[in-house]
Amino acid sequence: MPPTKLAATALAVLLAITPAFASNSDTVAFSQEDGKHFTVDGTPTFYVAEDGTVDWYTFSGFRRYHSECHVCHGPDGMGSTYAPPLKDAVMALDYWEFIGVVAAGIQNVDASHENVMPSFGLNKNVMCYVDDIWIYLRARGAGAIDRGRPAKRADRPESFAEHERACMGG
Ligand code: HEC
Numbered sequence: 408m409p410p411t412k413l414a415a416t417a418l419a420v421l422l423a424i425t426p427a428f429a430s431n432s433d434t435v436a437f438s439q440e441d442g443k444h445f446t447v448d449g450t451p452t453f454y455v456a457e458d459g460t461v462d463w464y465t466f467s468g469f470r471r472y473h474s475e476c477h478v479c480h481g482p483d484g485m486g487s488t489y490a491p492p493l494k495d496a497v498m499a500l501d502y503w504e505f506i507g508v509v510a511a512g513i514q515n516v517d518a519s520h521e522n523v524m525p526s527f528g529l530n531k532n533v534m535c536y537v538d539d540i541w542i543y544l545r546a547r548g549a550g551a552i553d554r555g556r557p558a559k560r561a562d563r564p565e566s567f568a569e570h571e572r573a574c575m576g577g
Pocket residue numbers: 472475476477478479480489490491493496500505508509513515519520521522523524525527533540
């Protein structure tokens with residue numbers, strides 16, 4: 408087999424066996440653990456019930472986003488003249504890329520990047536809730552929730568409170 412054909416075949420096999428490859432836009436809740444939802448490949452995701460009740464993490468993410476991110480990225484993930492719309496950005500990033508940018512920031516300041524994305528890696532008010540912010544923004548990006556504060560939310564799961572105590576206290 409010529410090398411290019413071989414490479415194409417290998418890629419086709421890889422695509423077939425690696426769901427994560429194609430699942431960046433997959434936001435469908437496949438499994439659930441104490442009120443936290445995950446896609447089929449285990450990425451945290453949102454869940455909106457038929458009556459519009461959002462899961463606790465989406466609600467928590469709404470609150471955290473609006474205390475830590477919206478000053479630059481605009482309300483409801485809509486973007487501003489200073490920083491890009493995160494509701495769209497999260498649909499193009501995968502979960503780990505998102506975590507990496509939030510933790511490390513973006514330092515390249517040149518003609519096309521004149522504004523700085525700060526590093527939040529040492530900020531517990533962000534890092535302890537980074538899943539929540541991701542989940543909220545994916546819900547916005549997928550069009551599952553409208554702008555504004557979600558009207559109805561699920562109760563706070565006990566495991567959320569445990570994680571919060573351990574993360575904020577430790
Ligand atoms: C001080 C202003 C500021 C704050 C606060 C801020 N950001 Fe940013 N962020 C930026 C700017 C500016 C960029 C674009 C940087 C670039 O492209 O050079 C950016 C880029 C990003 C990107 C990459 C977007 C893409 O298109 O790939 C992500 C993800 C992000 N920010 C997440 C967050 C999150 C989550 C928060 C809140 C915890 C936050 N930011 C708070 C200014 C900010």
